[in-house]
Amino acid sequence: MRNMVKNFSSNIPKQKTRKIWMKKRSKHWWNTIVKSETFDDQMVENFRMDKQSFQFLCEKLSPALSPSAIVVREAIPVDMKVGIALYKLASCAEYRVVGNQFGVHKSTVKKCVYEFCRAVVDVLLKDEIHLPDESECLSIIRGFEEKSGVPQILGAIDGTHVPIRPPLDGGADYINRKGWPSMVLQAVVDCNYLFMDITCKHPGSVHDATVLKDSYLSINIDKFKFPKATINGVEMSAFFIGDPAYPQLPWLIKGYTGTLDPVEDSFNAYLNRARIVVENAFGRLKGRWRILQKRIDIDVKFVPHIVATCCVLHNILERRRSPYRETWNTDTSTMSDLLTQPASTNITSTLQGDEIRNHLKLYMAQNFPLIRSIKSNV
Structure with missing residues (x-):
């Protein structure tokens, strides 16, 4: 019996000591090339x-x-x-x-x-992306007036679509008007191409006006102190500007639409000189961070973190005057041809917003020569 037990136990394979195994990979590029002085x-x-x-x-x-x-x-x-x-x-x-x-x-x-x-x-987000204080507001207003001639502009609002991999459940909600899946990034940009407010949580099918309504800016607009100035004898608060996709409000002014007379067309041309900053900011954002140009291969729930990170990095690098290469714009233009941004649709205006715009229109006509917008030249 003892021999049987002995023979049986001797046939049991001995357990091998487990080792922590990891495939060897070369870090030569990082350790040697990246950290060298010639890599600048x-x-x-x-x-x-x-x-x-x-x-x-x-x-x-x-x-x-x-x-x-x-x-x-x-x-x-x-x-x-x-x-x-x-x-x-x-x-x-x-x-x-x-x-x-x-x-x-x-x-x-x-x-x-x-x-x-x-x-x-x-x-970093709260320190890098925030609405301006009183002194910053005055500086931004001066910057926009130097660019466009239009007084009291505090920022430009617009949206852009970021390509994503849609979720299996509810993926149809992310299909925008151009037929590809995206999330909407709405941003408010100052005269120096810096983001002051961002919103990125809405599927691509959501209209820009809805994104604005859900943004931090819109929710807290009553708490924000807009600087005031007298324009042609009328006290006027500062305001943001947007394209026809947004509603016209006392604090958000957009250009004229439809059949325009020369004064209205000229006002649009001057306003577009200021509004172009937000388009340039989006171009530089996507030029630097190419992950925003192609379909992001990351869970859609984490995409807002990716977008917010890129916006924060954009502000840091713009403030530090970090180099930006114009060749990056070529990559952005190529991807824009493949994934065309959805066009905006007009939203109605409020009476008070129209009165402010009409007063600005007369001020510009009295103080600046009439010019033609790009659309009227086409």
Whole structure:
């Protein structure tokens, strides 16, 4: 009997000691090339910012991105996390491609992108994107008046559609009027192409006027103190400007539509000189962060974090005068041809908004030469 037990136990295979296994990947590009002194010029192309701005970002986000004290494997340092996330946002490459570039697994890339975007939103959003205070308002008004001649403009409002991968449940809601899935990004931009307010939570089928109604700006508009000035003997509060997709309100003025007389057409031309800043801001935003040009291969619930992160980074880099390459605009134009932005539809005006616009129209006609808008020249 003892021999039987002995023989039986000897046939049981011995358990092998488990080892933590990880495929070896090369970090040569990051450790050797990126960190070399000769990489400065390529820094802008790969990460869309100069080295000083990159270091500034790492310092700001270090408390939020530093690895925990207890780790099983070698932790990803903060600067590498930032680099991985920026490379993804700038190139819109697949997780696998980014992982191969940095020598990490694709799941690590995804984790870095999510951590980085959450950190940017939690740490930097409120400081970088906010409505202006009194002194900032006056500076912005002067900036817009220098650009257009129109007084009391505080910002330009517009929307753009960001391509997404729609969810299986309710995906039809995300199909915009051009027939492709998107989320709407609405932004208020100042005279220096900086975002002052953003809203990105609505499916592509939602009208711009509805997005405006749900925005932080609209909800808190009664709390905002608009600077006032006397224009041709009439006290007038500052206002934002938008395209025909928005309702005309006392605080939101848009151009004339329909059959226009020369004075109305001229007013539109001057107003468009100011409103172009929001279109330029969107162009520079998408030029830097190409992930916003193609279908974002990320869960639709996290897309607002991606968009908000790109807007925050845009403001930081514009304020720091970080280089922007005009060749990036070519990429944006190419994608715009493939995914045409949905056209806006007109919304009715309020009487008070019309009175303000008419007064501005007369002021411009009395103080500036009549000019023709682009549409009237076509």
